[in-house]
Amino acid sequence: MLWLKRIVTAVAVFFLVILVFYGIARTYVVYTDSQIEGNRAPYFQKQAADAMSVLWHTDEPEIGVVRYGLSPEKLDTELNEELAGEAHELRLTNLQAGQRYYYAIGNTDAMKYGGSENDWFMTAPETGTDTAVRLWVIGDSGKPGDIAWSVRDAMKSWVKENPREGKPYIDQWLTLGDNAYRSGSNQQYRFAFFDSYSSILNNIAPWPGYGNHDARRWTFFDIFSLPEQAESGGVASATEHYYSFDYANVHTVMLDSQDSDRDSGSEMLNWLKRDLEAYQASGQDWLIVAFHHPPYSKGSHDSDDEGDSGGRMVDMRQTVLPVLEQYGADLVMSGHSHGYERSYLMDCHYGNSAQFSEKNIVSRGVEGQHIDFIKAQGAHSGTVYVVAGASAKVDRADMNHPAMAVSMMKAGSLLIDIEGNYLVARYLNADAEVEDEFTIEKSHDDSWKAHSNQSYAGCQAD
Numbered sequence: 001m002l003w004l005k006r007i008v009t010a011v012a013v014f015f016l017v018i019l020v021f022y023g024i025a026r027t028y029v030v031y032t033d034s035q036i037e038g039n040r041a042p043y044f045q046k047q048a049a050d051a052m053s054v055l056w057h058t059d060e061p062e063i064g065v066v067r068y069g070l071s072p073e074k075l076d077t078e079l080n081e082e083l084a085g086e087a088h089e090l091r092l093t094n095l096q097a098g099q100r101y102y103y104a105i106g107n108t109d110a111m112k113y114g115g116s117e118n119d120w121f122m123t124a125p126e127t128g129t130d131t132a133v134r135l136w137v138i139g140d141s142g143k144p145g146d147i148a149w150s151v152r153d154a155m156k157s158w159v160k161e162n163p164r165e166g167k168p169y170i171d172q173w174l175t176l177g178d179n180a181y182r183s184g185s186n187q188q189y190r191f192a193f194f195d196s197y198s199s200i201l202n203n204i205a206p207w208p209g210y211g212n213h214d215a216r217r218w219t220f221f222d223i224f225s226l227p228e229q230a231e232s233g234g235v236a237s238a239t240e241h242y243y244s245f246d247y248a249n250v251h252t253v254m255l256d257s258q259d260s261d262r263d264s265g266s267e268m269l270n271w272l273k274r275d276l277e278a279y280q281a282s283g284q285d286w287l288i289v290a291f292h293h294p295p296y297s298k299g300s301h302d303s304d305d306e307g308d309s310g311g312r313m314v315d316m317r318q319t320v321l322p323v324l325e326q327y328g329a330d331l332v333m334s335g336h337s338h339g340y341e342r343s344y345l346m347d348c349h350y351g352n353s354a355q356f357s358e359k360n361i362v363s364r365g366v367e368g369q370h371i372d373f374i375k376a377q378g379a380h381s382g383t384v385y386v387v388a389g390a391s392a393k394v395d396r397a398d399m400n401h402p403a404m405a406v407s408m409m410k411a412g413s414l415l416i417d418i419e420g421n422y423l424v425a426r427y428l429n430a431d432a433e434v435e436d437e438f439t440i441e442k443s444h445d446d447s448w449k450a451h452s453n454q455s456y457a458g459c460q461a462d
């Protein structure tokens with residue numbers, strides 16, 4: 001039987017060698033795909049009331065220089081890097097709140113980017129300020145092509161038709177993850193993100209959601225510089241995976257539904273509670289939350305299916321939603337399913353879709369030209385859930401989650417205007433037509449009661 005033993009050993013060694021080679025080749029591919037190479041135009045990160053970071057990349061090591069000022073003709077402040085490198089990141093500090101700055105960027109020999117009246121960024125208003133805020137939201141935008149570009153241009157043409165006095169075309173820009181298909185490699189980011197949105201990146205600092213496709217390479221956290229130390233407001237999370245930021249009277253929380261532990265006692269959940277406690281004490285009016293995997297969807301992903309996406313949708317629904325609703329989250333946005341789904345003003349639904357009932361609907365809204373939700377501030381006052389993962393592709397699906405008042409297989413993006421105690425959200429299709437429009441109004445008295453659903457009986461879950 002010695003010959004049999006030898007054959008078995010030989011086969012085992014053969015497969016082991018193949019496995020090792022596969023592992024090495026795979027690591028090599030992930031490593032090389034994740035390297036950032038070549039020239040990349042400047043983009044902004046970690047917007048704050050008094051600071052802004054600017055990042056760019058050069059194909060040769062050089063000492064980066066940023067000049068900025070209050071007009072393109074007067075870029076009178078200069079910031080230089082100390083060491084030469086290819087990856088550049090400078091944080092401009094001591095800036096004035098709510099101020100437009102112009103810039104030019106280059107090296108110690110010459111300026112290469114900026115210098116025109118189109119090359120500006122704005123700092124955030126002071127936290128708590130009551131001013132108009134326009135937020136653009138794209139989801140699953142990582143497939144460059146006609147759909148993504150039409151959705152982008154649709155936003156641009158709509159805001160051109162509907163400008164705001166003395167304000168830029170948008171103030172904030174948030175993505176819901178899967179920013180670069182299929183694998184979030186540097187090359188895919190170049191086409192799907194930097195090339196597609198170059199005309200927005202030169203003004204607006206993106207807040208990027210972290211999706212499953214972003215997680216396939218290491219590029220995401222190299223490209224983006226995200227606040228670990230509460231540089232843009234909120235409570236420090238000590239990680240770039242999840243964090244929060246303030247803009248006027250809006251507090252926004254970005255969560256990681258992909259890689260971080262989602263258990264009730266996890267670091268992310270403990271941080272979330274601390275952050276929302278601080279939000280509650282701040283007196284800000286609005287709480288917006290975003291993460292990639294939707295807690296409710298019957299789009300191209302099914303939130304009832306524990307086997308879909310490793311149970312992440314179920315986890316987020318069961319552990320994260322009770323906390324968000326406890327602190328009165330107004331709007332929760334996700335992507336991952338490539339369609340548009342928008343819920344009622346709802347509360348306390350942590351089971352599967354068959355368990356959703358009238359009792360979870362705080363309000364169906366007042367019907368008119370659009371749907372108006374009138375709600376109170378605070379715990380279990382009702383939340384609107386939106387899935388908007390169709391900024392670059394649309395998938396066929398059942399689209400019949402009972403929590404969703406509106407479900408459609410149409411490409412588009414969300415444009416949200418917030419002012420005072422009033423929020424209006426519009427889902428713009430690729431032709432710049434409004435497909436869904438809803439408002440949320442915060443009532444500081446009892447007037448919301450007249451519009452609430454009589455079957456809603458509060459939440460006993462916590």
Ligand SMILES: [Fe+2]
Pocket residue numbers: 178211212213292335336337
């Ligand atoms: Fe996804």
